[in-house]
Amino acid sequence: MSTTINQQPMKSLSYLGGYPEPVIERVKSLINADQLGEQILKRYPAAHEIRTDKALYQYVMSLKNERLKMSSPLSKVAYDDKISVLNDALGLHTQISRVQGSRLKAKNEIRVAAVFKKMPVEFLRMIVVHELAHLREKDHNKAFYQLCAHMEPDYHQLEFDTRLYLTHVELSGTLY
Structure with missing residues (x-):
């Protein structure tokens, strides 16, 4: 039995909150025509x-060294099975502060949701760029998104396409 988006309105589009209504309507039409997955796979x-x-560490460090040379060092980069894309987290940037003698030492870590192991490299690059941008900009503000776009010119399109892909996964239950 095929379920249309009209029977499950906003739960199925939870990744697309904040996008304009014409965009949402276009996505709904793709879902109802069972073409969203096909479009993404294309x-x-x-x-x-x-x-x-x-x-992943080597990939992140090469991006960091290429696009964000003058930033804080990273002590750890890893996939994390505990990060749930269903809980609105795709990756995490954490800064751990420790006292070492009379100094306070900060270590930066990036964790990426394990679901990104099975996604296209473009989606992985988008989340890595996002987390690297947090090394300089802590908040999701205009400067943060400008930095993301500087590091990855297609950042906004990749973010949207990742959201479409996650919507498809939520509806179909299948990854690549």
């Missing part, structure tokens, strides 16, 4: 091979 046909924490 644009992003394959998952990446960055599956281990070590490979």
Whole structure:
């Protein structure tokens, strides 16, 4: 039995809150025509091979060194099974402060939801850029999003497409 978006209105579109109504209507029409997944797979046909924490660390560090040279160092980068995309978290940037002697030492960590192991590299890059931007800008403000767009010119499109993909996953229950 096929369920249309009209029977499950906003629960199915939880990732698209804040987008204009014409965009929401277009997404609903794609869902009702059972074409949302097809459209996403057409644009992003394959998952990446960055599956281990070590490979993720190398990927993040290469992006950081290329796009954000003068920023705080990272002490840890890892996939995290405990981060739930269903709880509005795709990644986390944490800063842990510890007292070492008479100094206060801060360590930056980036954790990425494990679901990104099976997504296209473009979606992984979007979340990594987002978390790297938090090294300089703590809040989600205009400067933060300008920095994201500076590091990844297609940031806003990739964020939207990631949200579409997560909507598709929520409706269909399938990853790549």
